Amino acid sequence: MMIDSPARAIARFAATLRYDDIPPAVRERARVQILDGLGVGFAANAYPFADKAIAGVHALGGDGSCTVVGRRERLPLRDAALANGILIHGLDFDDTHLESIVHATAACLPCALSLAEALDLHGRELITAYVAGMEVAIRLGAAVKGGFHHAGFHATGVVSHFSAAIVAGKLLALGEDELVSAQGIAASSASGVQVFLEEGAWTKRFHPGWGAVGGITAAYLARSGFVGPSRPYEGKFGLFQTHLQAEAATVDVARLGAGLGSRWELAETAIKPYPVCHFIHGAADAALALREELPSVDAIARIRVLLPEPTLPIVAEPAEDKRRPQSDYAAKFSAPFVIATCLVHGRFGLAELKPEALEDRAVLALCARTECRRDPDSAFPAYFSGGVELDLNDGRRLHRHVRVNSGAGERALSVEEASAKFMAAAGMVSSVDAAGRARDAILSIDRRPVRATAGSLGSHGLPDRERLP
Numbered sequence: 001m002m003i004d005s006p007a008r009a010i011a012r013f014a015a016t017l018r019y020d021d022i023p024p025a026v027r028e029r030a031r032v033q034i035l036d037g038l039g040v041g042f043a044a045n046a047y048p049f050a051d052k053a054i055a056g057v058h059a060l061g062g063d064g065s066c067t068v069v070g071r072r073e074r075l076p077l078r079d080a081a082l083a084n085g086i087l088i089h090g091l092d093f094d095d096t097h098l099e100s101i102v103h104a105t106a107a108c109l110p111c112a113l114s115l116a117e118a119l120d121l122h123g124r125e126l127i128t129a130y131v132a133g134m135e136v137a138i139r140l141g142a143a144v145k146g147g148f149h150h151a152g153f154h155a156t157g158v159v160s161h162f163s164a165a166i167v168a169g170k171l172l173a174l175g176e177d178e179l180v181s182a183q184g185i186a187a188s189s190a191s192g193v194q195v196f197l198e199e200g201a202w203t204k205r206f207h208p209g210w211g212a213v214g215g216i217t218a219a220y221l222a223r224s225g226f227v228g229p230s231r232p233y234e235g236k237f238g239l240f241q242t243h244l245q246a247e248a249a250t251v252d253v254a255r256l257g258a259g260l261g262s263r264w265e266l267a268e269t270a271i272k273p274y275p276v277c278h279f280i281h282g283a284a285d286a287a288l289a290l291r292e293e294l295p296s297v298d299a300i301a302r303i304r305v306l307l308p309e310p311t312l313p314i315v316a317e318p319a320e321d322k323r324r325p326q327s328d329y330a331a332k333f334s335a336p337f338v339i340a341t342c343l344v345h346g347r348f349g350l351a352e353l354k355p356e357a358l359e360d361r362a363v364l365a366l367c368a369r370t371e372c373r374r375d376p377d378s379a380f381p382a383y384f385s386g387g388v389e390l391d392l393n394d395g396r397r398l399h400r401h402v403r404v405n406s407g408a409g410e411r412a413l414s415v416e417e418a419s420a421k422f423m424a425a426a427g428m429v430s431s432v433d434a435a436g437r438a439r440d441a442i443l444s445i446d447r448r449p450v451r452a453t454a455g456s457l458g459s460h461g462l463p464d465r466e467r468l469p
Helices: 006-016 024-044 048-061 077-089 104-118 123-144 155-171 176-186 203-223 239-250 278-291 309-315 319-323 328-332 335-345 355-359 361-367 415-426 432-443 450-454
Strands: 300-307 370-374 386-392 397-402
Touching (some): 006 155, 006 176, 024 077, 024 123, 024 415, 024 432, 048 077, 048 203, 077 104, 077 155, 104 123, 104 155, 104 203, 104 450, 123 450, 155 176, 278 309, 300 335, 309 370, 319 370, 328 355, 355 361, 415 432
Parallel strands (some): 300 370
Antiparallel strands (some): 300 386
16 A cells, blocks of 8 residues: 655645534634734734834835734735734744644744735635644654754744645645645745854744745645645655754654644644743743742852753853843843843743843843753653752752643643733734734634734734834
8 A cells, every 4th residue: 555645645634624624622722822823923013123024025015905913014915924924923922832843823824814815715714724734834843853953943944834835725725736746845945044043133033924925935836737846855855854964864754644634733832921932931930930939039149940951052052142142032042041030020021021121130140140951850842841940048959840831731821811911912012902802803713704804903003103112
């Protein structure tokens, strides 16, 4: 019996998937994750990178008909998908599937929203395509077992091209053969290097939106008969060998098709309670818990942050750079800064990434006394576990370890908690009434045409001069 290639198995799943095939609980989780993604997309407009990014994108193609989250501008299809991807992922506050280490919604939602709006489709079709793309993005990330990151690639930047090709192909009603070809075409654009980590540059924000552009382009080319490779993942020149090289032998190729249509990975995606790299979340939970036991932060002599070993190069190294991040984006990937902030202020939200927060003397003093080590009790990659050990001036040692980080597994955010996060995020650039209308429209997105929901996502917020610096 001939076994399907991964691309063929994925294409068959996507081509045959129907809205009613998706379990109700998975559809509900999809709506919650879309709500979360759009909420952080709203909030991104309060920061300088948003105006600069949208200005650059607008200069490419001028005005169009597709909505940009929280903005007055309307852009052409692919430009809107790019812009929305930048906004949704721009604060690194969007969801993550922990095993795959992929920001799955940022990889799928920009494409699904812009193309479904452009085609005037129903929300049921958007949900179906979004779910199909999410299952593909997550399996791709899980199959490589963190290999993209180790090889210097941002996993979301790579997998977003393939997931978006599936999302776009589903919305365009492509057949199985066309969906195979679309994945093959996407393999020629899939990239996203992690060099941004060296200096806190903005390019990570760009990756999922560019993946949406690549996926939409691949799907339209495939629909028109353009021929793509039928085996884009495996083989000498396939994705795994070219992008992973020495790590390619560890890839679980069977993971790509495993359980498609019967095991729904989307439901295991974690929504972030903190706007920082997800690898730090368990340790942040531990730090906040320890703060309740501290007489004062002045009592701390030394801090040890315990993290999953594979994450140390991303959030703990080089140590001196991490102890003094030079930008808000660098701070998101600094375990010393995040843990010190949690200990000093008892919280870590968007306000803790403002320019003045990066110069907080109390925080920086603790950063200088912080070192990061391998967590021997980590449940990674199932969860982003973490711990904190505090040596106090009086000789005592305090320790707290968190196995399941908040927002994941049995600690997943509820609909109510996700709604509260949305309202706080959208409220940064919108009135409470407008944010509430947007929330309600998103949570009922599969009961109306997409354009009816998109109408609640444009700018109804603060004038530009009142936005945060």
